[in-house]
Amino acid sequence: MSDKQYKLTFCDGSGCLKNQAREFRQVFEEELQRQQLQQNVQIHLSGCLGMCGKGPILIVNPGYIMYGHLRTEDASEIVQEHLINGRPVSRLIIQEDHLYNRFFRIFGDSEFFGRQMRIALRNCGVIDPEKIDDYLAMRGYEALAKVLTEMTPQQVIEEVKKSGLRGRGGAGFPTGLKWEYTAKQTDPEKYVICNADEGDPGAFMDRSAIEGDPHTVLEGMIIGGYAIGSRQGIIYIRAEYPLAVQRLKKAIEDARREGFLGERILGTDFSFDIRICLGAGAFVCGEETALIHSIEGSRGMPRPRPPYPSVSGLFGKPTLINNVETWANIPVIIIDGADWFSSIGTATSKGTKVFALAGKVRNTGLVEVPMGTTLRDIVFGIGGGIPNGKKFKAVQTGGPSGGCLPEQYLDTQIDYESLAKAGSIMGSGGMIVIDEDSCMVRMARFFIEFTQDESCGKCTPCREGTKRMLEILTRITRGQGRPGDIEKLERLGTMIQKASLCGLGQSAPNPVLSTIRNFREEYEEHIHQKKCRAHECTALLTYVVQDNCVGCGACKRVCPVNAVSGNRKEKHTIDPKLCIKCGQCYDACKFNAIAKV
């Protein structure tokens, strides 16, 4: 018997499950037991691999041998021939050369990566982003060549429409339609823009995508330029992203040298070039009309739409703006086809979405999952659940424009409509996990403080309204909440949503309104009982010494205001009148004898 260690990855996505994947796995595991091979294999489940039509799927590593169309009667043959005799069963092997698969080859054997599906980030972490050779080896610029060789601009647009791709920058507008509108404009001068502003606090999806694989974004943009008939592309990126900017610059130079950018691309009549425009990093400059003003050299302030940028954008010319992640999907749609792309995801939302997973979760980081994955899969599957034995409280999606979803929404599928129905949004991909130690009022206050700070000030409801909301929330967290505050927040919030000019104001109240909707009792406790159940609002908590105090005196020594008293080896006490709630005693106690109440 071979003593080789094998890693077996069974697809556990819904498509394969429909094809009796679980039954197959069960028979397979029984067979492993019969042959006493359990010690020699590591079994691992993956999310949808994008081959649902060929399920059930099993991948055997090393070697990355992929089996498909499996029937229970195949199990013993694979175990005997492949795992014991070391001869893969050729009749069951399927060849898959989808672009996204390359990531899986290296990373697909852990809980964190195995449940992901990487389309936009397919090369991130796999290739050297500074070497165009690495990108070319991964079929880089093949989509561009395909478009230039065998597709008319109209066919490209049709393919993007058929793929069902929607904008990943937040609003989820159908990308193909946007391309079509812009292509229809007769003005011979048009622009293509990549929105790499990424202003959401805590978000870093776009930065990582560019740093990991800059050429993909360029390739998507060049294809977009061909489709709409533009000669000039601009990447708007914030100056705080120096490494991303540097890699983009290098990628642009390399692409020019190879003839993918510039005059007569790859010997055709199509000419297109890309330049970088540095933004100062204001949240509102991510809004498309403000972004256009910023490129034109004026202050980044939104203007009413319509006219939409597709009709009148940069310098009054038709302009196609898409987000980094949206662009990164384009080459895959062209190479692997709209039909394949639209087989991934849900009825209304196709493909994958990248999230920046953060907060109180074991594995934090960048994840890309098929649309339709549930919040639970992300938080507890990929994210590994909540650390330190704490309880899950909520997950915040969509950054400052989004909302907070409590436990009963954990089985919500991730797609634009489902998240909206649950009371949050997809947004650009921020995802913050909140545990029982976090106060929802403070959370809401944090986001409103951010948007209040970032409001451009053009319209009164946004400028003044968010300020008033912040004042009320601040009062509540300080223990000065008054009856009627919640209703006032709701009224103000709804008004700001309705009366603001741009998406910033229209969405600013969302974190507040959604926390009121789902955690109203926490607001009430703050206001009426002057209590913060998470013990995060300092003004609302008291430090007390509990009976397990051994009288070591550690707290007494660190207290800056001498509020702790007690003899050695006797239980100490804290004088609540003197205590300034700095929390140093709490941190100093080695016996967890000090409690927040």
Added chain:
Amino acid sequence: MVTPMDLIRKKRAEAVNRIISKGYLSTKRVYVGMATCEIAAGSKDVMAVFQDAIAKGLTDVYLSQKGCAGRCNLEPTVEVVEEGKVPVKYGLVTPERAREIIERHLKKGEVIQEWVI
């Protein structure tokens, strides 16, 4: 007539040749994460350890940088990929760990399980 597709196929073949000529087919490929987040976590020092070892005569290793794979809480990350073996991913790699990876994994073929992600 040469189509753009013919051109790109040629370019890819050339690129692959160049990559191979730089030692890609050496027995082991080592990838060090070098995105902003990885660098902030200290990956430049880790990279330097590998570069140094190669300069001082470590052979049969193809060293490359890569972008962020997404394991923010375990950075810096290093992958060791060998044909015919399951890829090995190390997390929280310090210069000291990098030196151990060179001594034990790259030179002796021993996977250091404790640091594997």
